[in-house]
Structures are given as structure tokens and as C-alpha cells.
Amino acid sequence: MNFTIDVCFTPAQAEHRTISNNTVIVVVDILRATTSMVSALAHGARSVIPVSSIEKAMTLQKNGFPVAAERDGVLLSFANFGNSAFAFQKGEVKNKKLVFTTTNGTVAIDTACRHSQKVVVGAFSNISALALWVAQQQREVLVLCAGWKNTFCLEDTLFAGAFIDKLLELKAYEIASDSAHAAIDLWNTAKSDVMQYIQKAAHRERLRVLGVDDVLEFSFQQDSTAVVPIMRDGELVDVNQAL
Amino acid sequence: MNFTIDVCFTPAQAEHRTISNNTVIVVVDILRATTSMVSALAHGARSVIPVSSIEKAMTLQKNGFPVAAERDGVLLSFANFGNSAFAFQKGEVKNKKLVFTTTNGTVAIDTACRHSQKVVVGAFSNISALALWVAQQQREVLVLCAGWKNTFCLEDTLFAGAFIDKLLELKAYEIASDSAHAAIDLWNTAKSDVMQYIQKAAHRERLRVLGVDDVLEFSFQQDSTAVVPIMRDGELVDVNQAL
Structure with missing residues (x-):
């Protein structure tokens, strides 16, 4: 029997599903949390510590951890970084443990960790490496979208949709739900010109208004890194280094 | 300024939105509750009384009301009708008030009524009449999908998606969300051969297994009736007769 692959469009949706503790959950928040977390690890961060609350991030900062923090797309004043993927490219986080708190992405990671022991983080920048690793796990797969x-x-x-496409190239999975079918169909509609397609997205507009849409094109570029962030004891580490 | 048009994929999603009490909410459960409710009114029922609980339906039955009732697609033994749109075509419900309780559709109507005073019920069978009526209201529109x-x-x-298409032919609306854009794109993918497209839907398969998929083709046929069911004092009545 093939393993199933499923999609939840929001963290709240996950509460209406039965999710096995062995399911590989891929958390994604393209604009911008998970794209940025992958970028931090790709640029040498030792780990990313996702926390849901601002208070916890502040406490960790007092203990010496650099902090990336935004709410509703806006950099929080106490933070060392926002959640732009470009913030970590000059080595600022090299060998450091980076604390991360955002509006949607870190909440989604929290939800995933409550449902499964195997939580990884996805972005277009690591999509192929991630698909390869996930397909090797021989488990059910759930893509958990952070949403807004x-x-x-x-x-x-x-x-x-793009991730399921990649997985199906590597291995036979059973599409488990209408939401997974919809994701595939929407990706097929968008993929010939993703940058054009995404112009209508509400969050694309939010970023434009905030003047932080410089990362847009980067956020949809595939395979700039082979980093696969996996949750281990409350921290995201590159699975290649965690072995 | 144009009025907005939005889509919730599930009743639970509605809890994460701000919905004005003046919004026209269109509840839809194509397979099969709302298709069948429209059919009952089209075949002469004086009203449809949607109730969420089986107990309430049984009580109303004791008081002389005919009851349509299913759970998980299966006819409940005490019921006079299941929720097939074909059940009402021979005049069985003519001039009667029909009590209706189903797995998802009546729950969605309940949710809609908690959010707005203007709740109508949609199906492909009344899509054009409904769009015409809704466009005349000069209000914000929310399509609330019952889901599963x-x-x-x-x-x-x-x-x-099809309903938004119709509305946009009649009047300029502002597309309010990514879910509305997704619905339009999925309809555009499906519309050239809806019967082929819908084969992959999970609920299509559920109906096949239960042997109750005879209504499938009818459920996607447009404009067999001009009935527009609207909620008035806990009952769905044809808006043309309610004036």
C-alpha cells in the first residue's frame, strides 16, 4: 500500500484531522517565516529556535540569543532581525542559535509538534532536498500551511502543490484529500509564471504596502540550498548535521 | 466602492473571519444537502426547516412534520426521506414543511445564521437565479461551503467559483481573499468537464461506495429552477413567495 500525502490549508484545519504521531509534517510559511528559517540555517546558523510568544523571545534574548521577530509583517523593535530571508546572508547568524517568533509560521510549527514527532520545515529554496529526504522516510506526509x-x-x-509534484516524481503516494488535489491543481495553474500568479495574493499586497516585498522573487526560487530543517528538542537543525 | 465577495471552505473557517451581520451568506453543500433543499422547494414544499440535531428532528416528526435525515451519507431509519434530490420529485412534499438534518449542510446553515441575518442556500440547480437575487442586494457576499x-x-x-463567475457577470465585486481566488481558479480548471473533474473528490467516492451516487450528474446541472431559498424565522422559504 502506498503512503498517503495530505495538505492542511491552516493550523486550525489540523484540529479537524486524525494525524498519526508518525506522520512527517512539513510546515510551510512561504512569505516569509519558513523561507527565512531555511535561509538562516543555509547561512550557517547552528539552529533556529521557533517560539510562539514574544515574551519567551525576549527572555531568550536576555540570555544571549539573537532574535528574529515580527508581527503582522512588521519588525518588532526589540528584535535583532525581522523575518526577511535576506537578513542572514552576511554571516550575522553563523554558528549561532537564532530565536524566531512570527505571526503565523511559529504557531504552525507549534501545532505540528503537538501532532507529530517528525516535523520539518519547507520553502521553495529547499524543496527538492526536502522532497528527497521526506520520500526516504517511508511514512505518511502532511503539508501544514501556516496561512494567515x-x-x-x-x-x-x-x-x-509543487512539493507533492516533487514527491510523486520520487515515489508513489496516495493523494489523501480534496485539499491535496486542489493544491496540485492550483500549482499547475500557477507554475508557468508563479510571479505573475502570486500578484493577486493578499499577503503579497500586505508585503508591498509594508515595503518589505524585496524577498518576493527569492521566495519562489527553487533549490538554492540542500538544508532540511528538522525539529529536535525544540530547535530546528539541518538534518544533514543532526545525524 | 465595490462590495466584496469571499469564500469560506468550511464552517470552522468562518470563526476566523470578521463577518458583518449584513453580509449575504450563501450556504452550499452540493453533495447533497443544499441541492436537495432547493429540489424540495422546487417541487412544492412550503418550507424546509433545517435542524442540526437528530433529537430535534424526531420531536418535530412526532408533531407531524415529514423528516429528511442522514448521517455520513446514510439514511437514518426513522426518517421519511434521505437527502437525495430525487426524493421529492413526485410531489411527496407538496405544501408541506420539511424538516431536514444532515451531516454537514445543516451545521453550515446554523453557522451562517449565527453570523448574519441574510442567509440563502445555493446549488448548481438554482445558481443563476440565486446570483441575480444576490447581486440585487447591494451587500457583501460570503459563500460558506459546508465541506465534510x-x-x-x-x-x-x-x-x-462558478457562483463568483456568475456574480461578476452581473456586477463588479472586489475579490476579498485568496480562498475566493482559489475557488475561481479551480472552477476554471474544472468547468470544461465537471463530471470528469469531480471523479477525484473524496465525497464522490463516499457516495459511490454507499450506492447513492445516482444524483451526481444532476448535482452539477445548472439552472433547472428559479427557487431562491432564504432563511426566515428558522425556515427556508422561496424568496419569490416570501415577499
């Missing part, structure tokens, strides 16, 4: 405050987002859904 | 136990369903989403 528990509403559906096109950009995360496109990733889900 | 609070998960996303393709068939309801296709209706949402």
Missing part, C-alpha cells in the same frame, strides 16, 4: 491567521493563503498552497 | 466535517471539499469549492 488561520485563513487560506495562495503562496503556501502553491508550495504544497 | 470541517475539511475542504472540491464540489462546494467549484460551486463557489
Whole structure:
């Protein structure tokens, strides 16, 4: 029997599913949390510590950890970094443990960790490396989209569709739900010109208004890194180094 | 300024939105509750009384009301009818008030009524009449998909996309969310051969296994009736007769 592959459009949706503790959950928040977490690890961070609350991030900062923090797309004043993937490219986080708190992405990681012991983080920048690693696990797969405050987002859904496409190239899976079929169909509609397609997305507009849409094109570029961030004891580490 | 048009993929999603009490909410459960409710009114029922609980349906039955009732697609033994749109075509419900309780559709109507005073029921069978009526209201519009136990369903989403298409032919609306864009794109993918497209839907398979998929083709046929069911004092009545 083939393993199933499924998609939740929001963290809240996960509460209406039965999810086995052995399922590999791929958390995605393309604009911008998971794209940025992958970038931090790709640029030498020893780990990323996702936390849901601002208070916890502040406490960790007092203990010497650098902090990336935003709410509603806006950099929080106490933070060392926002959640732009470009913030970590000059080696600022090399060998450091980076604390990360964002509006949707870190909440989604929290939800995933409550449901499964095997939680990884996806972005277009590591999509092929991630698909290869996930296919090797021989387990059910769930793509958990962070969405925007528990509403559906096109950009995360496109990733889900593209990721399923990659997985199906590597291994036979059973498509488990209508949401997975929809993700594939939306990716097929968008993939010939993703940058054009994504212009209508609500979060694309939010980033434009905030003047932080410089990462947009990077966020949809595939395979700039082979990093596969996996949760181990509350920290995301590159699975290649965690072995 | 144009009025907005939005889509919720499940009743649970509606809890994460701000919905004005003046919004026209279109509830849809294509397979099969709302298709059947429209059919009952089209075949002469004086009203349809949607109730969420089996107990309430049984009590109303004791008081002389005919009852349509299913759970998980299966006819409940005490019921006079299941929720097939074909059950009402021989005049069995003519001039009667029909009590209706189903797995997802009546729950979605309940959710809609908690959010707005203007709740109508949609199906492909009344899509053009409904769009015409809704466009005349000069209000914000929300299509509330019943889904399946609070998960996303393709068939309801296709209706949402098709309905938005119809509305945009009649009047300029502002597309309010990524879920509305997704519904339009999925409808555009499906519309050239809806019957072929819907074969992959999970609920299509459920109906096949239960041997109750005879209504499938009818459920996607457009404009067999001009009935527009609207909620008035806990009952769905044809808006043309309610004036």
C-alpha cells in the first residue's frame, strides 16, 4: 500500500484531522517565516529556535540569543532581525542559535509538534532536498500551511502543490484529500509564471504596502540550498548535521 | 466602492473571519444537502426547516412534520426521506414543511445564521437565479461551503467559483481573499468537464461506495429552477413567495 500525502490549508484545519504521531509534517510559511528559517540555517546558523510568544523571545534574548521577530509583517523593535530571508546572508547568524517568533509560521510549527514527532520545515529554496529526504522516510506526509491567521493563503498552497509534484516524481503516494488535489491543481495553474500568479495574493499586497516585498522573487526560487530543517528538542537543525 | 465577495471552505473557517451581520451568506453543500433543499422547494414544499440535531428532528416528526435525515451519507431509519434530490420529485412534499438534518449542510446553515441575518442556500440547480437575487442586494457576499466535517471539499469549492463567475457577470465585486481566488481558479480548471473533474473528490467516492451516487450528474446541472431559498424565522422559504 502506498503512503498517503495530505495538505492542511491552516493550523486550525489540523484540529479537524486524525494525524498519526508518525506522520512527517512539513510546515510551510512561504512569505516569509519558513523561507527565512531555511535561509538562516543555509547561512550557517547552528539552529533556529521557533517560539510562539514574544515574551519567551525576549527572555531568550536576555540570555544571549539573537532574535528574529515580527508581527503582522512588521519588525518588532526589540528584535535583532525581522523575518526577511535576506537578513542572514552576511554571516550575522553563523554558528549561532537564532530565536524566531512570527505571526503565523511559529504557531504552525507549534501545532505540528503537538501532532507529530517528525516535523520539518519547507520553502521553495529547499524543496527538492526536502522532497528527497521526506520520500526516504517511508511514512505518511502532511503539508501544514501556516496561512494567515488561520485563513487560506495562495503562496503556501502553491508550495504544497509543487512539493507533492516533487514527491510523486520520487515515489508513489496516495493523494489523501480534496485539499491535496486542489493544491496540485492550483500549482499547475500557477507554475508557468508563479510571479505573475502570486500578484493577486493578499499577503503579497500586505508585503508591498509594508515595503518589505524585496524577498518576493527569492521566495519562489527553487533549490538554492540542500538544508532540511528538522525539529529536535525544540530547535530546528539541518538534518544533514543532526545525524 | 465595490462590495466584496469571499469564500469560506468550511464552517470552522468562518470563526476566523470578521463577518458583518449584513453580509449575504450563501450556504452550499452540493453533495447533497443544499441541492436537495432547493429540489424540495422546487417541487412544492412550503418550507424546509433545517435542524442540526437528530433529537430535534424526531420531536418535530412526532408533531407531524415529514423528516429528511442522514448521517455520513446514510439514511437514518426513522426518517421519511434521505437527502437525495430525487426524493421529492413526485410531489411527496407538496405544501408541506420539511424538516431536514444532515451531516454537514445543516451545521453550515446554523453557522451562517449565527453570523448574519441574510442567509440563502445555493446549488448548481438554482445558481443563476440565486446570483441575480444576490447581486440585487447591494451587500457583501460570503459563500460558506459546508465541506465534510470541517475539511475542504472540491464540489462546494467549484460551486463557489462558478457562483463568483456568475456574480461578476452581473456586477463588479472586489475579490476579498485568496480562498475566493482559489475557488475561481479551480472552477476554471474544472468547468470544461465537471463530471470528469469531480471523479477525484473524496465525497464522490463516499457516495459511490454507499450506492447513492445516482444524483451526481444532476448535482452539477445548472439552472433547472428559479427557487431562491432564504432563511426566515428558522425556515427556508422561496424568496419569490416570501415577499
